[in-house]
Amino acid sequence: MLEQSYKVLPLGLIDPPRHPLRESAESEEIHELAESMREVGQIQPINVVEFEGRYEVLVGHRRYLAAKYLGWTEIKCLVTDGSGPSWVSVRAIENLQRRAFRFSEEVGMCVGLYDALEQDVDLVCKSLCRSRGWVDDRLLSQLWPAEFHDAVRDGEMTIGACKELMAITVEIDRMFYFGHARASGASVALVKSWRQAWQLSRVCTDPTLSGNAAAEQGPAPLPAQLPCFFCGEGVPVESIAHLRFCTDCAANVADHRPASALVNRPMTAADYDRRGGVSVVDGSA
Numbered sequence: 001m002l003e004q005s006y007k008v009l010p011l012g013l014i015d016p017p018r019h020p021l022r023e024s025a026e027s028e029e030i031h032e033l034a035e036s037m038r039e040v041g042q043i044q045p046i047n048v049v050e051f052e053g054r055y056e057v058l059v060g061h062r063r064y065l066a067a068k069y070l071g072w073t074e075i076k077c078l079v080t081d082g083s084g085p086s087w088v089s090v091r092a093i094e095n096l097q098r099r100a101f102r103f104s105e106e107v108g109m110c111v112g113l114y115d116a117l118e119q120d121v122d123l124v125c126k127s128l129c130r131s132r133g134w135v136d137d138r139l140l141s142q143l144w145p146a147e148f149h150d151a152v153r154d155g156e157m158t159i160g161a162c163k164e165l166m167a168i169t170v171e172i173d174r175m176f177y178f179g180h181a182r183a184s185g186a187s188v189a190l191v192k193s194w195r196q197a198w199q200l201s202r203v204c205t206d207p208t209l210s211g212n213a214a215a216e217q218g219p220a221p222l223p224a225q226l227p228c229f230f231c232g233e234g235v236p237v238e239s240i241a242h243l244r245f246c247t248d249c250a251a252n253v254a255d256h257r258p259a260s261a262l263v264n265r266p267m268t269a270a271d272y273d274r275r276g277g278v279s280v281v282d283g284s285a
Contacts, residue, residue, distance in 0.1 A: 006045065009077045011068060014048060014055045034066040042067070045076035055079065103138075103152050103159065110138040137163070145175070151182050160188035164195045173198060184244065230257055 046060025057064050058080060067075045110124060117123045125135050137159060141149070144162060151157035161181055168174040177194050180186065186194075227234050230253065245253065 004047075004081075005079050007077050007079050008074050009048070009055060009079075011064075011073055011075055013053075014057060014064065014075070014077070016064065017057045017061055030062060030065050030069060033062055034069045037063070037066050038070055042076050045078045047080060048077045049080045103141075104149055107138045107141055107149075110135055111142065114139060145178075147175075147178065147182075151178075156182050156185065158188055161186060161191040164188060164191040167195050168198050180240075229253075232257075 042063065044060070044063070046063050047058040048055040049058050055077070064075065110128070113124045113127055114121065117127065121132065121135060121139070125132050128135065141159075141162070144166065148157065148162045148165070152159060152162060157178075165174055165178050165181065168177060177191070177198070181191050181194075228240070
């Protein structure tokens with residue numbers, strides 16, 4: 001059972017969190033909060049954990065900074081015993097309920113709980129009141145390249161698209177597809193189709209071999225190919241340009257496709273009207 005007590009503590013005995021869950025505390029927000037606290041006082045106590053006579057902020061880092069900005073000498077606190085791992089759960093779940101986190105902050109929260117709770121993923125899920133899939137996504141994202149995290153942070157890629165790309169196990173191929181996905185804002189469905197095409201190319205045998213030679217070769221990889229939307233021919237992925245069309249322009253392109261492409265993949269302008277914009281790589285939104 002988590003033990004907490006209410007105290008008014010000197011600010012000089014309280015330290016900021018060693019591993020803050022949030023990546024930043026904007027000075028403008030702190031100043032606004034300080035002005036509010038100057039007028040109405042401290043409405044809610046901050047949560048701190050006690051270690052050997054000193055205290056560390058668990059929840060309420062912004063209130064702590066605002067109090068220091070105001071020159072206060074004391075602050076109201078809920079004090080948690082630091083002898084067990086439960087205080088880690090308190091910090092994570094209190095912060096998670098108060099304000100939206102960036103994905104990278106959620107990753108740090110899950111990793112901290114995972115370590116504190118002896119690598120018990122189910123207990124992490126229970127502590128955060130989150131699904132196993134939600135927690136797994138954030139723990140496994142530690143394996144992502146830094147560029148993936150940057151793209152998610154900047155809103156250029158979704159978590160789902162990054163997960164699909166991570167299934168491409170050859171790094172040079174993965175980063176090639178990543179560059180196109182980031183530049184075009186590719187949907188999860190489109191990135192999934194690229195991943196499936198890439199995986200298929202890895203298990204195709206060389207069609208020029210036959211008999212024992214083909215049997216001995218096994219699943220030798222072939223260069224990944226995708227069909228060109230306009231001509232219908234399969235071409236290497238590095239020759240594919242990922243573009244976006246509005247509905248009218250997509251219909252115009254569809255009406256001018258060569259006959260060979262229409263035989264391979266018949267589509268009408270009505271198809272594009274229903275889709276509301278397509279990618280030149282495969283006609284999907």
